[in-house]
Amino acid sequence: MLILDIMIPFVNLTGQRNAYRKELEEAEKSVLDSGCYIGGPEVRALEEELGSFCSEPPCDGIPCGERRGQIDAVTCASGTDALTLALIALGVNPGDEVIVPDFTFIAPAECVAFLGGIPRFADIDPETLLIDPSSVEALIGPKTRGIIGVDLFGQCAPFMELRKIADAHGLWVLEDAAQAFGATVISGDESAADAAAGAKPRRACTFGDIAITSFYPSKPLGCYGDGGAIFTADVELAEKVRMLANHGSKERYLHETVGMNSRLDALQAAILRVKLRHFEDELKVRRENARKYDEFFAEYNARVDAGAGASAGLRVSASARIVPQRIVENCTSTYAQYTVLAENRESFTRVFDAAGIPHCIHYPQPLHEQPCFRELAQGSENKNAIEASKKAVSLPVCAFTDVDFIIDKLRAAL
Ligand SMILES: Cc1ncc(COP(=O)(O)O)c(C=O)c1O
Structure with a gap:
């Protein structure tokens, strides 16, 4: 079969x-x-x-x-x-x-x-x-x-x-x-x-x-x-x-x-x-999903920081931390996306692909580098925006996503 x-x-x-x-x-x-x-x-x-x-x-x-x-x-x-x-x-x-x-x-x-x-x-x-x-x-x-x-x-x-x-x-x-x-x-x-x-x-x-x-x-x-x-x-x-x-x-x-x-x-x-009638409940689940990812990536980064590398079973370069978007204290996000910054984005997205985990790049270029704005934006040097466009990866987080299943896959793959 x-x-x-x-x-x-x-x-x-x-x-x-x-x-x-x-x-x-x-x-x-x-x-x-x-x-x-x-x-x-x-x-x-x-x-x-x-x-x-x-x-x-x-x-x-x-x-x-x-x-x-x-x-x-x-x-x-x-x-x-x-x-x-x-x-x-x-x-x-x-x-x-x-x-x-x-x-x-x-x-x-x-x-x-x-x-x-x-x-x-x-x-x-x-x-x-x-x-x-x-x-x-x-x-x-x-x-x-x-x-x-x-x-x-x-x-x-x-x-x-x-x-x-x-x-x-x-x-x-x-x-x-x-x-x-x-x-x-x-x-x-x-x-x-x-x-x-x-x-x-x-x-x-x-x-x-x-x-x-x-x-x-x-x-x-x-x-x-x-x-x-x-x-x-x-x-x-x-x-x-x-x-x-x-x-x-x-x-x-x-x-x-x-x-x-x-x-x-x-x-x-x-x-x-x-959908509005169910919206608050959905937001609670989204936030709980995000909390689970936060916990997983904190644990993963601790292994990276400890330099455990191959001995801890890390499959990606030991310097490759994954840092979630920081949510400011006193703010609650809707987690339209759960977005992380990955030092070594290509090797991470390959891991996600192999594990069958969908991901998106939001956004691959800062706006000032878009062809339609290039001329107008000459001289822009927004180094944080450039950096984020090289590292950002978004993961599924909606209320109908089985994040436990995804985290299990990530744990096995990373
Ligand atoms: C930040 C932001 N502004 C505006 C829009 C435009 O919304 P719409 O796709 O409904 O036109 C989007 C859509 O993704 C967005 O992400």
Whole structure:
């Protein structure tokens, strides 16, 4: 009999669908039978739920602060559209400079450039892999209009520091939480009085003047196609974004401004509403999966550090440590990816391949080295971003991944 190795998916979307099948099929049927496919009650209900989710601090065993200002959520057709809409609403014009992290998915820089703006690439912290505020400060000039902080791999960017820099220079802050819907930061606010009043958890998508997320299928909260949302506590900004996403129109066939067609359809909204009901539980499992990886890599690095090498059964060079992205104390990540920095990435990915463990390289190049930005970014020397692009490897971590099985395979292989 032929025994085939079971393929482990990088994100187990079929496992998730099987778990919620009944609820999903009921929700899908209800939309298909309704005849209402764009906008309508499902989209409105989802926007309410997304807004409440972000407005209400999670109180799970953590002392909660008072309720924050209500966050408006406006859904749209993708995370990339959400960025574009937010940037238009913030007033980005050709020639305006916007500071973005050099190590991330291309979308934030791409959307700035698409509107005629100039992305300026800031270096990252070598451990958290998040935008480095001191690098941001060094890039500010007379044409700078704003800063985009990306919540990379599910951990919030250092928004308290970014906000201080932005306020000192009259800039706006945009939070790209495409990978981090559901993440939290448990810390005092900007003011010392808040800090003195005790720890307050705060959700991703509430930092910055405006924030966005993505519902791409493999994201922590994903739909069955493209989808995205914009979040803001600024009522006027929310109204502007809503109008821009609907052909610049508030009233049918009356177009106040030139806009876009960027709407989330009702079917995706209904699917997201089902998944949102299970989302907190999924996040707990993701975090537990990440904890197991942390434990395994700590144990592995201890063997490497001890120089045990071959005598401890290490199959890869003894100098090859594997260091997980550092999650800052008081932050909880959504672990959109469980990403490690491997000194000797090629030999590690060969081990993963041989063991049948899927992995991805997020991201193989810093943005300033991308062909489309090379000319514009001449002279960029972001050494931490370059280093991360040579070492980063992401492992499967979703709530439907059997991480114990993967760790057993890794233990046998490393
Ligand atoms: C950081 C970041 N921003 C924006 C996006 C764009 O989202 P979408 O794929 O929904 O357009 C992504 C998608 O991967 C992302 O990772």
